[in-house]
Amino acid sequence: xxxxxxxxxxxxxxxLTVQYRMHPLICRYVSRAFYSRKxxxxxxxxxxxxxxxxxxxxxxxxxPDAEAEVKVGTSVANTREVSMVSSLLSQGWVEGFLxxxxxxxxxxxxxxxxxxxxxxxxxxxx
Numbered sequence: 329x330x331x332x333x334x335x336x337x338x339x340x341x342x343x344l345t346v347q348y349r350m351h352p353l354i355c356r357y358v359s360r361a362f363y364s365r366k367x368x369x370x371x372x373x374x375x376x377x378x379x380x381x382x383x384x385x386x387x388x389x390x391x392p393d394a395e396a397e398v399k400v401g402t403s404v405a406n407t408r409e410v411s412m413v414s415s416l417l418s419q420g421w422v423e424g425f426l427x428x429x430x431x432x433x434x435x436x437x438x439x440x441x442x443x444x445x446x447x448x449x450x451x452x453x454x
Contacts, residue, residue, distance in 0.1 A: 346370050351377040353386045380431055389416070400440035407444065414448045 335341055345366055347355055352369040359367035369377070393408040413434055416422065422432060436442050 343367075348373045351381050351386060353384065357386075380429070403440035404438040405440040405444050409441070410444045410448050413445060414452060417449065417452055 348370045352374040355369045397404045397406045
């Protein structure tokens, strides 16, 4: 890709070592996957994220048809996943979580999926 070509052509590389946005547990996954375990969360950010989201900060759910993606233009969507997220958001524990001032973040890399998720959340809020 683009960055590999820059490196091959002698451009210097600087790797991020401290981040200021993610919950520390999310950062740990990113650090292991992409930063050779060298990326860490700034301590004040870590305290703030733990206070907002709790010590776990992240939860994974397995579900049937996780790979049931469909092409939507140049993007991808999974309606089963949207249904699962909608179901989780409509359950009482999420309301209690939000009442405590905590946040819920759903990560998706695909525009079509994000659009479906936003529409589902709007329907829940109506």
